[in-house]
Amino acid sequence: MRKYNIALLPGDGVGPEVVKEGEKVLRAVSKVVGLDLDYQEYYVGNQRYLEHGEVLPEQTFQDCKAADAILMGAIGLPRAGMKPVTDKYGTEVTGHLMFKLRFDLDLFAGVRPIKSFPGVPSALAGKDRKIDLIILRESTEGLFSSYGGGGVVNDACAYDTQIITRKGTERAARYCFELAIGRNGRPVDGKRLVTCTHKGNVFRSFAYMTKVFNEVAEEYKESVDSELCMIDALTLLMTQRPENYDIILAENMHGDIISDMAAAYVGGMGMAPSGDIGFEHGLFQPSHGSAPTIAGKGLANPTGTILSAKMMLDWLGRKHEDAALTKAAQLIDDAVYQTFLEGVRTSDVAGTASTSMFGDTVVKHIMK
Incomplete structure (x- = not known):
C-alpha cells in the first residue's frame, strides 16, 4: 500500500x-x-x-x-x-x-464544481433544479499575470496587463475536454459540452484565446461539443438556465467572478469546493473565505x-x-x-x- x-x-x-x-x-x-x-x-x-x-x-x-x-x-x-x-x-x-x-x-487548472444537493436552497427561482457543471478557471495567467507587477504613475493613473498565451489556453482547454469525456454531460440533455467564455469582440487577447480554443476543440469534435459565449451574455444565460452547461472555460479573472456567482445557484460559498491542479501538484480548498x-x-x-x-x-x-x-x-x-x-x-x-x-x-x- x-x-x-x-x-x-x-x-x-x-x-x-x-x-x-x-x-x-x-x-x-x-x-x-x-x-x-x-x-x-x-x-x-x-x-x-x-x-x-x-x-x-x-x-x-x-x-x-x-x-x-x-x-x-x-x-x-x-x-x-x-x-x-x-x-x-x-x-x-x-x-x-x-x-x-x-x-x-x-497549478493552471482552477477546477470549480457547481453541483446541487437535495434540500439545499438556491438563489435561483424554481425548486429542485438539477445543476451539475464545472467552471475551469485558467489560474496562471490572464489579468492575474499582473500580480506583483503593474504600477502607479505619479499618483495619476494605475495599470495592470492581461496575458493570454497559446500554452496556457491549450492546456486549460484540453483539461476541459478531458473532464467532459469523463462526465455525463449537461443535465438538460446529457450533451457533453465545453463552453469557452470570453470578450473577444473587444479585446485582442480574448480573440486570440478563442482562436486557440477552437483549434483544441477540433481535436475533440467527435466526442465533445464546443461553443463560444461572451462573458456578459454567459452571466445572463447561465443564471437563467444553468442546466444547459457542462464545462465552462474562463480566463482567470472571469473564472474567479463567475464561479463565486454560480455558487449561489447551489446554496452559497460554503457548498463550493475547488482544486488548483497542475501536471505534478494539486491544491484543494473550499471556495469561500475565512x-x-x-x-x-x-x-x-x-x-x-x-x-x-x-x-x-x-x-x-x-x-x-x-x-x-x-x-x-x-x-x-x-x-x-x-x-x-x-x-x-x-x-x-x-x-x-x-x-x-x-x-x-x-x-x-x-x-x-
Whole structure:
C-alpha cells in the first residue's frame, strides 16, 4: 500500500474548523477503503503575517511542493474594523500565499464544481433544479499575470496587463475536454459540452484565446461539443438556465467572478469546493473565505472542504492509477449526498447542524 503525504494548511478564521472536518472524513474513508494517508499541518496565513511578517515560509512551501497533495482551509483575516491585512503596496497579503502556490507549482487548472444537493436552497427561482457543471478557471495567467507587477504613475493613473498565451489556453482547454469525456454531460440533455467564455469582440487577447480554443476543440469534435459565449451574455444565460452547461472555460479573472456567482445557484460559498491542479501538484480548498465573524462558533459549512478532499482523492487516484483512492472519493460524494437527503444542513443553507455535526453525519454514512 502506497503512503500519500498530505500537507494541511488550515489558515485563518473558519479555516481550521472546516479543515478539521475534512480530515475527519478522510480518516474515516481511509479506514473503510484501506488508505495510508499521512498528514502534516503547517501554520500559514494572514495571522502568521501579523505575527512573523510572512504568510508562507519558504520551508513550508518546499514541504508543500514535496507533498503528494495540499488541503487548505481559508486565507484572509481583517484587522480590527474589518480592514484587510495589506502589504506596502496596499494589496492583501493573502495573494503572497495563493499566487506563490499557484504560479510556482504551475497549478493552471482552477477546477470549480457547481453541483446541487437535495434540500439545499438556491438563489435561483424554481425548486429542485438539477445543476451539475464545472467552471475551469485558467489560474496562471490572464489579468492575474499582473500580480506583483503593474504600477502607479505619479499618483495619476494605475495599470495592470492581461496575458493570454497559446500554452496556457491549450492546456486549460484540453483539461476541459478531458473532464467532459469523463462526465455525463449537461443535465438538460446529457450533451457533453465545453463552453469557452470570453470578450473577444473587444479585446485582442480574448480573440486570440478563442482562436486557440477552437483549434483544441477540433481535436475533440467527435466526442465533445464546443461553443463560444461572451462573458456578459454567459452571466445572463447561465443564471437563467444553468442546466444547459457542462464545462465552462474562463480566463482567470472571469473564472474567479463567475464561479463565486454560480455558487449561489447551489446554496452559497460554503457548498463550493475547488482544486488548483497542475501536471505534478494539486491544491484543494473550499471556495469561500475565512469568515472571521463566525470563526469559533461552529457555524461554518464544511461541505466545500469535504468535497475538496473528495476532489483531492479523485485526482490522486487518477494520477497514480490507484483504484482505492477513486473508490474513497466516490464514497465521500455519496455520503455528502445522503447527509443532505437526511436533512442535515448548516445554518447558511437553512439548517440547524453545527460544523462538527455535519462532519459527523458524513462520517456516519461513510461507515455504513
